[in-house]
Amino acid sequence: MLGNAHVDALVCQRGLASVLHRNGKLQEAEVAYKRAYTGFKTRLGLKHSKTLAALEGLAAVLKEAGKSEDAELLYQKLTTVLASVYGESSPETLSAVGHHASVLRDQERLEEAEELYRFVLQGLVQHYGEEDMLSISCQNKLAAVLQQERKFAESAELFRRTVKSLVKQLGLEHPETRKAMLGLAMVLKEDCPVEAAALIRLLQPARPSSSRAQSKAPRRPNSFTGGQGDLKLDMSADFRRHVTA
Numbered sequence: 001m002l003g004n005a006h007v008d009a010l011v012c013q014r015g016l017a018s019v020l021h022r023n024g025k026l027q028e029a030e031v032a033y034k035r036a037y038t039g040f041k042t043r044l045g046l047k048h049s050k051t052l053a054a055l056e057g058l059a060a061v062l063k064e065a066g067k068s069e070d071a072e073l074l075y076q077k078l079t080t081v082l083a084s085v086y087g088e089s090s091p092e093t094l095s096a097v098g099h100h101a102s103v104l105r106d107q108e109r110l111e112e113a114e115e116l117y118r119f120v121l122q123g124l125v126q127h128y129g130e131e132d133m134l135s136i137s138c139q140n141k142l143a144a145v146l147q148q149e150r151k152f153a154e155s156a157e158l159f160r161r162t163v164k165s166l167v168k169q170l171g172l173e174h175p176e177t178r179k180a181m182l183g184l185a186m187v188l189k190e191d192c193p194v195e196a197a198a199l200i201r202l203l204q205p206a207r208p209s210s211s212r213a214q215s216k217a218p219r220r221p222n223s224f225t226g227g228q229g230d231l232k233l234d235m236s237a238d239f240r241r242h243v244t245a
Contacts, residue, residue: 002055005042005192006043007043007044007050008051009039009053010035010036010039010040010043011050013032013035013036013039014032014036014040014054014057015033015035015052017029017032017033017036017054017058017061018057019055019059020032021033021057021061021064023098026064026065027062027065028161029061030058030061030065031053033057033061034058036054036057037051037054037055037058040054046086047081047085048082050137050192052081052082052085053079054076055074055078055081056099057209058074059071059074059075059078059099060099062074063103068103068106068107071102071103072100072103072107075096075099075100075103076077076100078096079093079096079097079100081223082096088124089126089127090125091106091123091127092173094119094120094123094124095117095125097119097120098116098120098138098141100116101113101116101117101141102141103122105141105145105148108148109147110148110149111149112148113145114142114145114146115171117138117141117142117145118142119139121135121138121139121142123136130161130165131165131168131169133169134168136162136165136169137209138156139158139161140162140180140183141161142157142158143155143159143162143183143187144183146158147159147183147186147187152190152191154185155183155187156188159180159183159184160184161185162180162183163177163180163181163184164182166180178203181199181202181203182200182203184199185199185200185203205219
């Protein structure tokens with residue numbers, strides 16, 4: 001018999017926790033992750049990769065279950081340990097800090113979340129460059145926090161960079177690109193309503209038209225320069241300059 005304290009059994013326990021988490025059984029996943037984490041910590045020590053993986057899984061389950069205060073404490077612990085093992089600016093530590101920032105955002109502690117997202121973004125850019133998907137994703141999250149803080153100018157600039165990068169890497173029709181475009185539109189709706197309206201028009205699904213109407217209609221231009229009336233001019237003169245240049 002291996003026994004529950006045996007490392008192989010604990011690996012199975014952590015695997016079970018992961019499956020339960022993916023299936024939305026958060027209460028059972030929490031129990032399984034706690035058992036795995038406690039066992040790994042006892043057998044292998046707090047700084048072992050298996051222990052840290054179980055701790056990260058437990059924190060994620062608690063966050064999803066709405067236990068944000070408990071999740072925050074675990075992400076703080078995880079960050080401290082990862083920083084001591086890999087360094088404060090390592091990719092492993094940056095990942096934990098990013099999750100911590102997400103918890104703070106959920107708690108509407110926006111200034112603290114902003115500070116952490118800035119730290120993570122700086123580290124990711126140093127490691128991978130501005131066009132890496134991890135950097136782009138973090139930039140998008142920072143832009144959203146800035147929007148919530150009503151720091152619209154900087155938020156719009158970051159959303160523009162995000163959209164530009166996502167269009168290059170994923171294409172205009174990708175869900176992540178469209179989400180970033182919607183975020184930009186929401187930031188622009190007060191100060192640049194025409195550009196915001198053009199963006200929202202792009203995000204709306206095309207309406208089916210009759211064959212007769214189709215025969216008379218000119219060929220539809222590409223999505224970034226298309227539109228109707230004044231919106232077409234704004235798209236080519238403003239939005240396209242910022243996003244597709």
